Amino acid sequence: MNENKVAIITGSGQGIGKGIAERLGKDGFTIVISDINEESANRTSLELIEKGIESSSFVANVSKKEDLVSLVDQTVEKYGNVDVFVNNAGIDQVDSILNITEEDLQRIFQINVFGTLFGIQAAAVQMKKQGTGGKIINACSIAGHRAYSLLGAYSATKFAVKAWTQTAAQELASSKITVNAYCPGIVGTSMWDRIDEGMGEYMGLEKGQAFEKFAEGITLGRTQEPADVANFVSYLASPDSDYMTGQAVLIDGGILFG
Ligand SMILES: NC(=O)C1=CN([C@@H]2O[C@H](COP(=O)(O)OP(=O)(O)OC[C@H]3O[C@@H](n4cnc5c(N)ncnc54)[C@H](O)[C@@H]3O)[C@@H](O)[C@H]2O)C=CC1
Numbered sequence: 276m277n278e279n280k281v282a283i284i285t286g287s288g289q290g291i292g293k294g295i296a297e298r299l300g301k302d303g304f305t306i307v308i309s310d311i312n313e314e315s316a317n318r319t320s321l322e323l324i325e326k327g328i329e330s331s332s333f334v335a336n337v338s339k340k341e342d343l344v345s346l347v348d349q350t351v352e353k354y355g356n357v358d359v360f361v362n363n364a365g366i367d368q369v370d371s372i373l374n375i376t377e378e379d380l381q382r383i384f385q386i387n388v389f390g391t392l393f394g395i396q397a398a399a400v401q402m403k404k405q406g407t408g409g410k411i412i413n414a415c416s417i418a419g420h421r422a423y424s425l426l427g428a429y430s431a432t433k434f435a436v437k438a439w440t441q442t443a444a445q446e447l448a449s450s451k452i453t454v455n456a457y458c459p460g461i462v463g464t465s466m467w468d469r470i471d472e473g474m475g476e477y478m479g480l481e482k483g484q485a486f487e488k489f490a491e492g493i494t495l496g497r498t499q500e501p502a503d504v505a506n507f508v509s510y511l512a513s514p515d516s517d518y519m520t521g522q523a524v525l526i527d528g529g530i531l532f533g
Pocket residue numbers: 285286287288289290291292309310311312315335336337338363364365366367386414415416417458459460461462463464465466467
């Protein structure tokens with residue numbers, strides 16, 4: 276299955292992106308690991324190769340459109356096609372609404388919002404050229420369904436990702452390109468280490484307490500692993516999801532409903 280199909284995952288040197296890369300690699304895709312961090316991108320790609328998965332790594336900063344165009348070009352030069360593009364890279368920011376600065380806002384929007392749009396554009400241009408359809412998959416969040424205290428800027432970026440997903444789905448459907456998003460809850464990656472620290476400072480909590488407080492609301496009684504997200508992304512990347520587009524789906528263990 277998926278022989279000769281190529282998946283690019285941004286921000287896949289670690290965390291959820293790495294989990295997605297491992298799962299899509301198992302599903303038979305050739306995997307392009309891309310990250311702003313060259314060292315982690317190379318390491319993850321080598322790990323996949325050691326598991327028998329065809330893989331390469333390319334450095335790209337998603338906040339620069341030319342990097343994403345070049346990422347797609349380099350992939351096509353090496354493998355001939357792009358079938359799945361996962362806009363996974365994203366950053367967090369913890370701040371109260373009164374303290375968010377213009378500089379902070381520009382940084383997080385440049386990566387989470389502009390970066391996702393640049394990824395959609397670069398992938399769609401290539402997929403349209405190929406004429407065989409494709410799957411564009413974006414990283415949203417529970418914070419794209421409801422905004423959270425101290426995560427105002429981050430939540431705003433994830434609401435925007437949901438908007439890109441809906442618009443791109445409508446505009447690209449005639450080219451047989453589906454566009455969907457995954458919305459995880461609380462995944463124990465380095466992103467949550469930073470959020471835990473930031474919230475801890477604001478709320479006077481010890482290390483780990485903000486994470487635990489958020490985790491209390493999970494119906495299934497445990498926080499998420501990257502593999503929990505990757506299992507769902509595997510479906511979004513497969514023909515089984517061909518009749519689904521424009522959706523930002525909660526995969527959060529039951530934090531939010533509806
Ligand atoms: N960890 C969580 O609980 C949740 C995470 N998400 C989303 O999932 C995605 C992945 O998050 P995690 O794996 O937890 O984060 P992480 O911080 O562990 O990993 C993010 C990766 O993106 C890379 N990156 C950062 N800025 C970049 C840039 N400008 N260009 C290219 N790569 C860049 C980093 O080097 C890193 O490898 C993000 O979009 C995040 O918003 C959504 C919901 C929950």
